[in-house]
Amino acid sequence: MFNGNVALKTEVNRLNSHTDLNDFRQQILDSYDPDRPEILVCHGTGCIANGSVELTQALKKACQTMGVDAKIMPGIKSTGCQGLCSKGPLVHIKPHGLFYQRVKAKNAEEIIQKTIIENKPVKHLLYKDPQTGELFHKEEDIPFYKKQKRYVLKNIGKIDPTRIEDKIAVGGYQALAKALTTMTPEQVVEQITKSGLRGRGGAGFPTGRKWQGALKAIEKKGRPVYVVVNGDEGDPGAFMDCAIMEGDPHAVLEGLILGAYALGAEMGYLYIRAEYPIAIKHLQIAMEQAKAYGLLGENILGSDFCFNAQINRGAGAFVCGESTALFTSIEGKAGNPRPKYVRSVEEGLWGRPTVLNNVETWANVPMIVENGADWYANIGVPKSTGTKVFCLVGKVNNVGLVEVPMGTPLAEIVENIGGGLPGGAPFKAVQTGGPSGGCIPYHLKDLPVDFDSLTKAGAMMGSGAMIVMDDRDCVVDVARYFLRFLEEESCGKCLPCRLGLSRMREILDNFSHGCGEEKDIDDLMGLAQAIQDGALCALGSSAPNPCLTTIKFFKDEYIAHVRDQKCPAGVCKDLITYSIDPEACTGCMSCSRQCPQGCISGEKKKPHAIDESACIRCGICMETCKFKAVIVR
Amino acid sequence: MITFNINDTEVQAEPGWTVLETARQYEIEIPTLCYHEAVSSSGACRLCMVELKDGSWSKLVASCIYPVAEGINVYTETERVKNVRRWVFEMLLAQCPASGEIKQLAAKHGVESTRFSIKDPDEECMVCGLCTRACEEIVGLSAISMVDRGVHKKIGAPFSRPTEVCVACGCCVTICPTGAMRSRIDAVRGIPKITLTPLAV
Numbered sequence A: 001m002f003n004g005n006v007a008l009k010t011e012v013n014r015l016n017s018h019t020d021l022n023d024f025r026q027q028i029l030d031s032y033d034p035d036r037p038e039i040l041v042c043h044g045t046g047c048i049a050n051g052s053v054e055l056t057q058a059l060k061k062a063c064q065t066m067g068v069d070a071k072i073m074p075g076i077k078s079t080g081c082q083g084l085c086s087k088g089p090l091v092h093i094k095p096h097g098l099f100y101q102r103v104k105a106k107n108a109e110e111i112i113q114k115t116i117i118e119n120k121p122v123k124h125l126l127y128k129d130p131q132t133g134e135l136f137h138k139e140e141d142i143p144f145y146k147k148q149k150r151y152v153l154k155n156i157g158k159i160d161p162t163r164i165e166d167k168i169a170v171g172g173y174q175a176l177a178k179a180l181t182t183m184t185p186e187q188v189v190e191q192i193t194k195s196g197l198r199g200r201g202g203a204g205f206p207t208g209r210k211w212q213g214a215l216k217a218i219e220k221k222g223r224p225v226y227v228v229v230n231g232d233e234g235d236p237g238a239f240m241d242c243a244i245m246e247g248d249p250h251a252v253l254e255g256l257i258l259g260a261y262a263l264g265a266e267m268g269y270l271y272i273r274a275e276y277p278i279a280i281k282h283l284q285i286a287m288e289q290a291k292a293y294g295l296l297g298e299n300i301l302g303s304d305f306c307f308n309a310q311i312n313r314g315a316g317a318f319v320c321g322e323s324t325a326l327f328t329s330i331e332g333k334a335g336n337p338r339p340k341y342v343r344s345v346e347e348g349l350w351g352r353p354t355v356l357n358n359v360e361t362w363a364n365v366p367m368i369v370e371n372g373a374d375w376y377a378n379i380g381v382p383k384s385t386g387t388k389v390f391c392l393v394g395k396v397n398n399v400g401l402v403e404v405p406m407g408t409p410l411a412e413i414v415e416n417i418g419g420g421l422p423g424g425a426p427f428k429a430v431q432t433g434g435p436s437g438g439c440i441p442y443h444l445k446d447l448p449v450d451f452d453s454l455t456k457a458g459a460m461m462g463s464g465a466m467i468v469m470d471d472r473d474c475v476v477d478v479a480r481y482f483l484r485f486l487e488e489e490s491c492g493k494c495l496p497c498r499l500g501l502s503r504m505r506e507i508l509d510n511f512s513h514g515c516g517e518e519k520d521i522d523d524l525m526g527l528a529q530a531i532q533d534g535a536l537c538a539l540g541s542s543a544p545n546p547c548l549t550t551i552k553f554f555k556d557e558y559i560a561h562v563r564d565q566k567c568p569a570g571v572c573k574d575l576i577t578y579s580i581d582p583e584a585c586t587g588c589m590s591c592s593r594q595c596p597q598g599c600i601s602g603e604k605k606k607p608h609a610i611d612e613s614a615c616i617r618c619g620i621c622m623e624t625c626k627f628k629a630v631i632v633r
Numbered sequence B: 001m002i003t004f005n006i007n008d009t010e011v012q013a014e015p016g017w018t019v020l021e022t023a024r025q026y027e028i029e030i031p032t033l034c035y036h037e038a039v040s041s042s043g044a045c046r047l048c049m050v051e052l053k054d055g056s057w058s059k060l061v062a063s064c065i066y067p068v069a070e071g072i073n074v075y076t077e078t079e080r081v082k083n084v085r086r087w088v089f090e091m092l093l094a095q096c097p098a099s100g101e102i103k104q105l106a107a108k109h110g111v112e113s114t115r116f117s118i119k120d121p122d123e124e125c126m127v128c129g130l131c132t133r134a135c136e137e138i139v140g141l142s143a144i145s146m147v148d149r150g151v152h153k154k155i156g157a158p159f160s161r162p163t164e165v166c167v168a169c170g171c172c173v174t175i176c177p178t179g180a181m182r183s184r185i186d187a188v189r190g191i192p193k194i195t196l197t198p199l200a201v
Helices: A018-030 A045-049 A052-065 A105-117 A164-169 A174-182 A185-195 A207-221 A240-247 A249-263 A277-292 A323-330 A359-371 A373-377 A410-417 A451-456 A475-489 A495-512 A518-534 A538-542 A545-553 A555-562 A590-594 A620-624 B019-025 B079-095 B100-108 B130-139 B171-175 B181-188
Strands: A038-042 A075-079 A091-094 A098-100 A226-231 A267-273 A308-314 A354-358 A387-394 A400-405 A429-432 A438-441 A465-469 A578-580 A630-632 B002-006 B009-013 B049-054 B057-062 B073-075 B145-147 B154-156
Touching (some): A045 A052, A052 A075, A091 A105, A164 A277, A174 A249, A185 A207, A185 A359, A207 A354, A226 A249, A226 A323, A226 A359, A240 A277, A240 A359, A249 A267, A249 A277, A249 A354, A249 A359, A267 A277, A277 A308, A308 A323, A387 A410, A400 A410, A429 A545, A438 A545, A475 A495, A475 A545, A495 A518, A518 A538, A518 A555, A545 A555, A590 A620, B002 B019, B009 B019
Parallel strands (some): A038 A075, A226 A267, A226 A354, A387 A465, B002 B073
Antiparallel strands (some): A091 A098, A387 A400, A578 A630, B049 B057, B145 B154
16 A cells, blocks of 8 residues: 555554554555555466566666656555466556556566556556457456455455555554454454354355354363464365465454454464465564564553464375364374364364364454444345355466355356356356365356355355366366375375275276276265265265266266267367368368377378377367367267 | 163263264174274274264264264164265275175175275285274384375384384284284384393203
8 A cells, every 4th residue: 555665664663552553554544655656566376477576576677777757666566466367467557557467577668668657558468358359457447357346355466465564554453453442252253143254164164153162162161262274275276265365464364363352362373285385474474563563462452362373384285174184283293184073163273172264264354343244244145145255267268366245146257257268168067166066067057156055056165266167178087187186185094085085086087998887877976975974074075076066967978988988078088089170171280290199191281180090189289270170079 | 871862772871982882882783893992983994884863964973983962863774874884895895805804794794795996915904093093002102103195094113114112012913903913013023122031940
């Protein structure tokens, strides 16, 4: 919010009251010069990979070398994920409100010259609608952003996550101050319960009920009680928790502190997977800064409330995202789940009452406390309130981070926000909930995306990955992929999961090699039922979901694999053949040049042919051909 | 005393008992492999699954770790229970084909063949971890433990080398439900450090 190049204060004063916080906020806002330009460069994972770090350096260098007037010297900031990952690196320029996409370091001087010095947009960097060709100047006009409702993601991409001052300027820690000065802990729990907030980690357990359960356990067992953040996001295709922790770490921290206040916890843990180094770094910085300002640690905001937190790094096991495995991991043991017949709120970390919530759930808490439960309950649908952040990935034009109210129809997310599929074809299926979720077919495109509707359809909300698939994706292959992932990630403690997932995968392997039988499909379903019923933890019991939902909705495709030895999507290599349509082939020779086997022959400007006996079915010829002459059957 | 039902018959249990302990008290048959009364239960083999029912609600739980509660309705032979049991036995028959103990128990519950392929015909170990629990809880040494994760999980000494920590007490061999430890103990046991002095004549 305030300009990055203005040194605000060198020494930090503890904030000892709500008034202190408000004064400090005012001081930050006063130092903000609305006319001074600000360049916000997205530093989400995708944009960093596409060169946003180099871009930031180039922008800074360009400012120095081009003699920008001191009055308009822009503040250049690295922000969290701005959302439209497929068009990165993204740049947002204030006060013009301009939104640039696919910006490279070589565009830096042009941006400084045209936009900062001359106040004009750089046209070729603006977002162009792939269908209509319309140019958009501002972020809020682009359909991808326009149709979203950003509450959790509100500040991500707008603030520098490494500066607490930025966060305070946009209203950070106001909810905490409000709770500490005007609310009792019981009132905080009541607000969360009334808001209808449900856990964003996957199962959708009502957060308020969880907190109340912990309070009851405390009555019986006394304190200490622990609050824990589950940041062990590991679903293939999911990155929303990563984006929240990287882009707005204070939101998670403030939520956690509010939870600690509500439950009377003195210690909290943030369990973050080690593969998220930036998230860990930003949270560490956030905690240090919050501590320095007296928002974390002893006597928070001058009150009697003391709370400390520490970060624990997950060492790369997907199963540690499961609550009991996460606790054993924090306790310093191998991350194996333990039976959950006594709930975690009663017997969690070190056998004490524990409240474990997902990153996104914690990030929802401050806005509920600040705006009230009724405000929150009005967003979304009655039994699934609020918004949900999704990662839209796969065969969709606008790959990125989206936030919509609960109950938004699936088609709205994929077709309107996601911009549909490349080529304009309808989607075949959407996999929600990662390896624990299920495939939703096109004919259910109007399904409202909320906890209960998804579960009814056999899928689940999961953490929020949405993988869009088209008719070139084979459902057998998809089910195999997720089973292989979980087979690798199973802790191996209980037998149905350790042996059963391998056996399910073996049956699917047979299908894709064309050596399955129709009765194997029934075996697969029986075994899946045994794993669902028999596995010790949620990793195992939800593992058969992708396979079961694909059998439910795409049984004909399974039958094509086992009865006809055909893969309708053209994916399973043992069941397909590539050939060239002589009428469509122009003899351009590009396929024969690219073929790694050298098995495509033909003269220039004459139809080519593929030698099937030598073909390894890599599909490069099909990708190369501009005339759609390569056919897969 | 806590009163509840197993297979529609009223049973009574001390607080703190598990469903399995109560069933054994009443001589109700529930198959187990990884359970032993001498060590803590871990719920790994899932053969002891039973179904809890309450009206239209039902859920499968591992009886060896499920604490008894007043008024619950436990069923040990429902279709869902038998489905889990059958598949677990079939997987075990393919995984540990050399274990006579598993074959016997499976046959007793009507499973005599498996539809899965056998990978190692000499394998006996089902990686239930009973031996490691015995070594930790009874002997107090933890000479052996679980190594690796998931499908690669196995029983072994640190760094897969014979360990001097092992006192060759044979506790693991005795407790092993599949007979696998018989051939494994020599891979675990190191050479004892003490020098034996000849007995005075």
